[in-house]
Amino acid sequence: MKDLWNEISYWLSSCKTNNALEKEYENTIAQCLGFLGWKKYIGETTTQYPIQVGHETKMADIVVSLNGVEQFVVEVKRPGHTIRPEDERQLVSYMRLAKHPVQFGLYIGNEIRLYYDDGNTFPEVIFCVDITSNNNDGERFVELFHRNTFDCIKLKDYCEKILNKRIRVKALDTELSTFCSEYGETVLKGLLAEHLMQKGFDKCLVDEKIEDISISISTNNIKYSNEDKTPTCDRSKSSDSEILINGSKKHRSYLLNGIICRKPAELAFFIVKKYIADNPNLTFEEVRSKLNKYVRIISEIEYSIKKDQSADRDFERRWLYKPDAKLQSSDKVVFMVQTGWNYWGYNVQEL
Numbered sequence: 001m002k003d004l005w006n007e008i009s010y011w012l013s014s015c016k017t018n019n020a021l022e023k024e025y026e027n028t029i030a031q032c033l034g035f036l037g038w039k040k041y042i043g044e045t046t047t048q049y050p051i052q053v054g055h056e057t058k059m060a061d062i063v064v065s066l067n068g069v070e071q072f073v074v075e076v077k078r079p080g081h082t083i084r085p086e087d088e089r090q091l092v093s094y095m096r097l098a099k100h101p102v103q104f105g106l107y108i109g110n111e112i113r114l115y116y117d118d119g120n121t122f123p124e125v126i127f128c129v130d131i132t133s134n135n136n137d138g139e140r141f142v143e144l145f146h147r148n149t150f151d152c153i154k155l156k157d158y159c160e161k162i163l164n165k166r167i168r169v170k171a172l173d174t175e176l177s178t179f180c181s182e183y184g185e186t187v188l189k190g191l192l193a194e195h196l197m198q199k200g201f202d203k204c205l206v207d208e209k210i211e212d213i214s215i216s217i218s219t220n221n222i223k224y225s226n227e228d229k230t231p232t233c234d235r236s237k238s239s240d241s242e243i244l245i246n247g248s249k250k251h252r253s254y255l256l257n258g259i260i261c262r263k264p265a266e267l268a269f270f271i272v273k274k275y276i277a278d279n280p281n282l283t284f285e286e287v288r289s290k291l292n293k294y295v296r297i298i299s300e301i302e303y304s305i306k307k308d309q310s311a312d313r314d315f316e317r318r319w320l321y322k323p324d325a326k327l328q329s330s331d332k333v334v335f336m337v338q339t340g341w342n343y344w345g346y347n348v349q350e351l
Helices: 002-017 022-035 085-097 136-145 152-180 182-198 203-211 264-278 284-291 300-309 315-319 343-347
Strands: 045-053 056-066 069-076 104-108 111-116 124-130 222-224 231-233 240-242 250-252 254-256 259-261 297-299 334-337
Touching (some): 002 022, 022 069, 045 085, 085 104, 111 136, 124 136, 300 315
Antiparallel strands (some): 056 069, 254 259, 297 334
16 A cells, blocks of 8 residues: 555656646546556546536546446646635535535545535545655555445445544534633632542631632633624634544644634634624624624625625525524624635734
């Protein structure tokens, strides 16, 4: 597995070094799939695979099939390309609109990403593999996607295992977040009192002293202004979420009150939601004025007008974190958070 990965890494890295065009990179990736045992001459790998999208025929970069049934789709971008949300959406649409819909998609650009579609939500990134030699993650990739060892059921179990672990981590984060409140102070004071009494100190004296103690627990990545608790997020201190279970590359995520946000749009929504909770008397226009520097919000009526005027069939996904993610201001205006928010808000200092 190690030698095979190093061979694949050599060819893909050469394209990166030579600043290869996307088509050249696509051909090299097809060649690497041949290294993994997938045969082009019998149709197991197909480049520029036609997929019907509405009234149009789109071309998926590479589709890999076994016994005439699609197994996974590969979206190719030249090595210098920075992945964007529309690249992910394009890959997912090809996965879902293939003749036989597939659960697995590979994005290959500067790195290799595996996407898994469980049919319920937008597919998550299961792992990311740096294209470097002697990479243990690369060996795992070879094991999972070599024709001789490829197994949809085993790969699905592998993906589910990682997703279930993330769910457990999120549940733990939520539980721990309760300690960033008065509840946490009460619990810790109780534990401290128990510890001191075990040391032989009198309970009445311990209780008296602990009343004079203030305990505060907080996360490091969310800051608030002193004036109106406007939240900002320091990107350099955001938490990392695990992408691959065993020693893999990690991707940046953001923790807000126990909620793990894996995308900026999701973070923006929950920051606004918390801001509304902390400032319940503000009108819609006051909220918009306060947050305009950091994030864009749009009323439900304004959104409906823009949607009716747009010919974009993917309008909701492009504009909103989630169509049903709605908030309400004190003057009863229902509004949503746009996905195209101001990334500079990450680095804004305290007001």
